[in-house]
Amino acid sequence: MTRIPGLERRSGQDRRENGLPVFKRLYFKGMRSSIRRTGDRQRIVALDRYQPSLFVGIMVVLCLSLLDAMLTLILIAQGASELNPVMRYYLSHGPQVFLLAKYGLTALSVLIIVLLKESLITRYRIGTGMLLHVFAAFFGSVVIWEFYLLSVH
Known part of the structure; x- marks a missing residue:
């Protein structure tokens, strides 16, 4: 590239350097809310912004998981037994x-689903919202079953 004197438009500062303080980064919430390049859809890419409905789905799944764990402990105290061998080990x-362990394994699963969001949509046509709905339905049915067991006992 040839340089012509007086036509230098660059400021000398790299625009990709992020000089924002931590609080400003949290306030502005980043700019990437989706993946634009098809090549990036094949990789795991962390986005800066997610949809609010995804947060609601995550919270529902985590709360139902904790409620399931609490009800399981109540049922165990009343003489029931844990059928899941992994949870029986932790119990x-x-x-x-x-x-x-219950909360950690559920939170790890949800984190993996969120990180693989774009890859799952691209490869398998599975939306993370749908997977979180399946998780919520599963935990919801378990909680309903546990409430039924508590009412019968």
Whole structure:
């Protein structure tokens, strides 16, 4: 590239450097809310902004998971037994470990779904909203079953 004196338009500062303080980054919430390039859809890409409905779905799944764990502990105290061998293992280490494992495994699953959002939509035509609805329906049916067991016992 040839340089012509007096026609330099660059300021000398790299525009990609992010000099915003942390609070301003949180306030402006970033700009990427979707993936534009088809090549990027094949990779795991973290976005800056997500839809509010995704947050609601995440909160519903996590709250139903915690409610399931609490109801399971109540049923165990009344003489029931845990059928899931993984959760039975954590339950044998105490209720705090059980609650932490239950919440942690659910939160990890939800995080993986959110991170793989664009890849799942592109490859399998599965939306994360649909997967979160399936999770919520699953936990909701388990909670309803546990309430039924509590009412019968």
